Amino acid sequence: MSKAFRLSSATICALAIVTPAAAADADHGKDIAKRWCAACHLVESGQKKASDQAPPFSTFAKMPDFDQNKLAFLLLAPHPNMPTLSLNRTEIADLADYVRTLK
Structure with a gap:
């Protein structure tokens, strides 16, 4: 299998977690x-x-490597400076999609 198609199991799980069945709602x-x-x-x-x-x-959105899936994954496992968010994966996808609109 080529490098382009090799995904780690963590990446596959992250994508499955943050990708809702319906389109995100900004x-x-x-x-x-x-x-x-x-x-x-x-x-x-x-x-x-x-x-x-x-x-x-808007700072996040304007980063050259901004990716709403990466942001959504970060929100599922927030860093220590952030409070625990009680958001489901659809809400996280919606939030990440909103940030994308700020580019």
């Missing part, structure tokens, strides 16, 4: 961002308050 993702993320991150233009310790969502 509008719903924006609602989730406002509810869960806006206390720390700037999640939309015009937002007045956020922590200076958390990057704006």
